[in-house]
Amino acid sequence: MGEFLKVLTYQQARDLLNQNFSWAATELLPIEKCGDRLLAQDIISPENIPAFIRSSVDGYAVDCEDTFGSSESLPGMLEHAGEILMGSGSDLTIGSGQCAWIPTGGMLPSGSNAVIMVEYTEKLDDKTILTFRPVGPWENVMQTGEDIATGELVFTRGKRLRPQDIGLLASLGIHEVEVSKQNRVGVISTGNEVIPIQQKPDLGQVRDVNSYAISAAIQSCGAIADVYPIVPDSPAALKDTMARGLTENDLLLVSGGSSVGIADYTLDAMLSFPDSDLLFHGIAMKPGKPTLAVRVGQQLIIGLPGHPVSALMVFHIVCASLLSSFRRQTVQGRLLQNIASQAGRDDFIPVRLIPNEHELTVQPLLGKSGLMNILAQADGFIHIEYEKQGLYNSEMVTVTLF
Amino acid sequence: MGEFLKVLTYQQARDLLNQNFSWAATELLPIEKCGDRLLAQDIISPENIPAFIRSSVDGYAVDCEDTFGSSESLPGMLEHAGEILMGSGSDLTIGSGQCAWIPTGGMLPSGSNAVIMVEYTEKLDDKTILTFRPVGPWENVMQTGEDIATGELVFTRGKRLRPQDIGLLASLGIHEVEVSKQNRVGVISTGNEVIPIQQKPDLGQVRDVNSYAISAAIQSCGAIADVYPIVPDSPAALKDTMARGLTENDLLLVSGGSSVGIADYTLDAMLSFPDSDLLFHGIAMKPGKPTLAVRVGQQLIIGLPGHPVSALMVFHIVCASLLSSFRRQTVQGRLLQNIASQAGRDDFIPVRLIPNEHELTVQPLLGKSGLMNILAQADGFIHIEYEKQGLYNSEMVTVTLF
Secondary structure, eight states: TTOOOBBBBBBHHHHHHHHHHOOOOOOEEEEEGOOOOOBSSSOOOSBBBBSOOSSSSSSEEEOOOGGOOSSSSSOOEEEEEEEEOOSOOOOOOOOOEEEEEEEEETTTOOOOOOEGGGGGEEEEEEEEEEEESSSTTTTTTOTTSBOOOOOOOOTTTOOOOHHHHHHHHTTTTTOOOEEOOOOOEEEEBTTTTEETSOOOOOTTOEEHHHHHHHHHHHHHHTOOOEOOOBBOOOOHHHHHHHHHHHOOOEEEEEOOOOOHHHHHHHHHHHSSSTEEEEEEEBBBBEEOOOOEEEEEHHHHHHEEEEEEHHHHHHHIIIIHHHHHHOOOOEEEEEEEEEEEEEESEEEEEEEEEEOOSSEEEEEEEOOOOTTTHHHHHOOOEEEOOOOOOOOOOTEEEEEEEO | OTTTTOOOOHHHHHHHHHTTOOOOOOEEEEEEOOOOOOOOOOOSSSSSSSSSSSEEESSEEEEEGGGTTTSSSEEEEEEEEEETTSOOOOOOOOTTEEEEEOOTTOOOOOOOOOEEGGGGGGEETTTTTESSOOTTTTTTOEEEEBBBBBTOEEEOOOOOOOOOHHHHHHHHTEEEEEEEOOOEEEEEEOTTEOOOTTTOOOOEEEHHHHHHHHHHHHHHHTTEEEEEEOOOOOHHHHHHHHHHHHHHHHEEEEEESSSSSSSEEEEEEEESSTTEEEEEEEEEEEEOOOOOEEETTTTEEEEEOHHHHHHHHIIIIIIIIHHHOOOOOEEEEESSOEOOOTTSSSSEEEEEEEOOOEEEEEEEEOOOOSSTTTHHOSSEEEEETTTTOEEEEEOOEEEEEE
16 A cells, blocks of 8 residues: 555545444433434324314413404403313313403313404403404414324434424423434544653653544544543554554544654554555645545544644544534635635635624634644634635635634 | 512623623633633643744754755755654754754754755755755744743633643643533423423323423533422422522522412512522513523522423523523524514524525524424524514524524
8 A cells, every 4th residue: 555645635535434434323312311412213203292272372262153243343242151270171161152261371171162362352350251353263272283293203313402302302202212322432642752741841742732632622523532542653552552442432533643654554553454444545635634544344543643733623624524413603704815725635724703893804824833822713714625726815705613 | 579570671681690690610620621611710821832943844954054045056065964853852963064854843953043845955865965945044943932932821711612722731731720610500390280201291281391401401501400300389399499409509490480370479489588689570572571580699590481482592592691602603594474573572583494596595483383393493593673573574684593
């Protein structure tokens, strides 16, 4: 394999990863633990909502024919036969010329087929209600099953559950559902120069930023990050850690070791697992060029760049969609300077948003700042597409927010 | 108090809640647990980044004067004195007319003050490097502290920590920080008609949707939801549960019991706690009118409407900002129908987004659907402002996404 680089666009890389990554196993969970989880089953309504004919206003339950002809100038007159209470059925029956007080959500008493809103009535005395307009059949009521009918498809597999969706499951009496398990992602930092963050770097050493930044990004996708101790530049140690990582996780992210020189044995180590296959070696994007991916059975090992800014950007742009269907917010703004780019490569550039009086302006962060400071200052990033040679000052651009 | 309703706009209500709610206590946490947490301290850099003068490219470390005058047609010639390795200091010294191979991130050897990119050089033999252009002093290097200097203010208190921010802390060797504790929010559903969701409702009963939907919404704000058993319409039982809830939480959300009739004793129970004070009773918004709030010491009790759609909308619009600085994404779209509203009230209307060929269109969900189905179908909501009497078909509107 060695020299032959399999370079893809970032979309091709992302698609290939998605095609080769299978959803995590599923688990049955009580709905109170399912916020933001992905449904792993279709949800069919087990019952009618509402379960009974229900008033959608505060007013009087009536036989609508008894209100026909009533108006402001010539009100109708009905006998007040009683009250419907919330939270209990009623054995009240409305006879001809009668009505009953009913609150919003109350069950219509038998004999009634509509509700006249309290605003169009007046209580003449305890026994007598005046009606100032007519109501039609089933006006101001919800029919049984009108909201959701028994057997109706409520949600389909793959839906991300929001608070209101969990509320709807609760209202249907569905108290547990099958959801995708949270993915477990192993995080491995490699390199002789990488040291634990608690240590003071000697000259030439760098702290292990990737384990922390990539783990936080994994968690923000709703997955579980499993961080391994730093691996020195040793083929045997790398292979051992990756073997453990594959046993314990659905996906491995290995940062460092994908640039020339060290790249060879990193790739060799990945390809030494049974049923393994190089998906790509290099992405035509900046940052992120030295990214590579190997399929091992049903699992993936993705080799991220060692440079922390590159690693995190590649995670956001190429890897995050494996773990989460969440799409980042975008805003439009006006670019504050020219940016040159190379055609034949997708560029992603961190930017800061500066609101001015009339519009949002977009300041690219192009400094040579090597570490995380440039991303820590950034509100988001812009994308210069593959075929473009740059963007112009004052152009409107789309910013994807971090 | 009883009859006198203290009605505010939703912004006034939100501001008043924010003014009367104190941040949760703080805690010292390892940075790997701080994703999405709010910093409770300023962060001052304890060291320089980079800690040493570092190359920002792959190339040769040189004394820049030795490259002056070199060009494509008349290359300079330098003696190759050695190699700088990543991850270790070097005792190499560059003498006049010498150079040393240096990778990106490598420490400049003494005697050098610039790096010439490998692209502008050629290796003539093991001992000799040709240079095809000059470099200036400190070209292609990062100075000590250029990224972040010792004593520099990196982050201020209140900042929400994103993956790159955690990465930056890691690169500074800061492995634990003081963050705000997650707020604990007690959730109490009240009403004789409310039953646990596992039970089949009798006529007139409804399942306890709010405990589930509101808890999920609390969790999506990064706070902890603490759900209490359903409280029947009993002043004593309500007061007992609220007393327990105040002991165990920072904030209480009580749903139901805020409409006329039951409202009186609910409010009385809230105001019976020592050092309590009515903040508002009613918000000029739809849905959400019967919302109320009481301050008890440093804590808040918010009475949400019993209606699940209203309760969740009030949570999103009025309560969420207490718990999270996260702002929901908005998109623009073209309204598909007229919507009438009342001036003197803010209306919030669930909508579905329908992309068509040219633009996003916005379908209001105005049905009488009483339960969560209308929000489960919604992609977001639109806002009809206080002074407006409605929105017109084909108007461009801002949709806040769920």
